[in-house]
Amino acid sequence: MEVVIVPDAAAGGELVATAMADLLGRKPDALLGVATGSTPLPVYRALAARVRAGEADVSRARICQLDEYVGLPAGHPESYRSVVLREVVEPLGLSPDSFMGPDGGAEDVPAACAAYDRALAEAGGVDLQLLGIGTDGHIGFNEPCSSLASRTRIKTLTEQTRQDNARFFDGIDDVPHHVITQGIGTILEARHLVLLATGEAKAEAVALAVEGPVAAVVPASALQLHPHATVVVDEAAASRLKLAGYFRATYAAKPSWQGL
Ligand code: F6R
Numbered sequence: 734m735e736v737v738i739v740p741d742a743a744a745g746g747e748l749v750a751t752a753m754a755d756l757l758g759r760k761p762d763a764l765l766g767v768a769t770g771s772t773p774l775p776v777y778r779a780l781a782a783r784v785r786a787g788e789a790d791v792s793r794a795r796i797c798q799l800d801e802y803v804g805l806p807a808g809h810p811e812s813y814r815s816v817v818l819r820e821v822v823e824p825l826g827l828s829p830d831s832f833m834g835p836d837g838g839a840e841d842v843p844a845a846c847a848a849y850d851r852a853l854a855e856a857g858g859v860d861l862q863l864l865g866i867g868t869d870g871h872i873g874f875n876e877p878c879s880s881l882a883s884r885t886r887i888k889t890l891t892e893q894t895r896q897d898n899a900r901f902f903d904g905i906d907d908v909p910h911h912v913i914t915q916g917i918g919t920i921l922e923a924r925h926l927v928l929l930a931t932g933e934a935k936a937e938a939v940a941l942a943v944e945g946p947v948a949a950v951v952p953a954s955a956l957q958l959h960p961h962a963t964v965v966v967d968e969a970a971a972s973r974l975k976l977a978g979y980f981r982a983t984y985a986a987k988p989s990w991q992g993l
Contacts, residue, residue: 734957736964736980737966738971739966742772742967745966746776748993749965750783753765762793765863766859769800769813770865773929776929791827792827797853798834800912801912801913804838811902812837833856835913846886850884853915853919853922858922858924863927863929864953868934870942871891871952872928874888874894876889877949883917884916887911887912888911890909925963927993928962930964930965933970942954
C-alpha cells in the first residue's frame, strides 16, 4: 500500500485526477469506479477542468457507481445515480450510456445486486476505483463487520453514517436505512484502488485502516490485501499516522515516471 500525504483537499483532487487522466491516456475506454459524498468532488472538478482546457481526453471513459440508496424515488437529487450524473458524467461531457450503477429502486433487490456484479465483470472489471472512507471505517457502504469477501448486496447503514450523511437531506429522518453497495470482495477486484481522505474527522479511521490489523471491523483495512492500493490523505487526515515520516520520504524519493 502506498500512502501519499498532500497539503490539502485541492492537491489530493489534482493528484487523483492526474492518475485518472494518465490511465485514460493508456486505456481510453477505462472503467472508472466513482465514489460519492464530499471527499471526491475536488477530483471530479480537477478532471473536468482538464477536459475543458483540452489537457485530458475522457471521451471514451466509462463510469460505474460504488453504491446506492435503496428506495429513494427515481430522480431523487441525492440518489447516487443523480449525484454521479450531476458531478461526474455531465461535467466530463459523457453520455449517460457510459455510466452504470445498481438499481436502488428494484423490486427484487438481491437480483439487482447479483446483476450489478455480473455487469461489472462483463464490462471487463473496474480499472481504477476511487473510494472515500466513512468515519467508522466503511468503504462503499460496507459498514463495520462486513465480510471481507462480500459481493454486491443490501446493507443497513449505521446510525453514525446516517448522521454523517444527514447534511445531504432535510434531516436524519430522510436518510434511507438501506443501501446497495459493491461488496469488499467486489471492490478488491478493481485493478487499482485509490482511497482519498481529507479532514481531521477521518484521521482515526485512516490510521486504523492503514496501520491497524486487517479486520472486518475496519472495512477499509481490506485495502492492505490489494496489490495496488493508494491512500491519498491531506495533512489533517494523516495526523494520526505513526509512519507519516516514512510515507513522506518514500513519496518524495519516488521516480516521477512511476505515477500512482
Ligand atoms: C459513497 C461512499 C462512502 C463515502 C464515505 C465518505 O459513495 O462510498 O463510502 O465515500 O461515506 O463520505 P464523505 O466523502 O462525504 O465524507
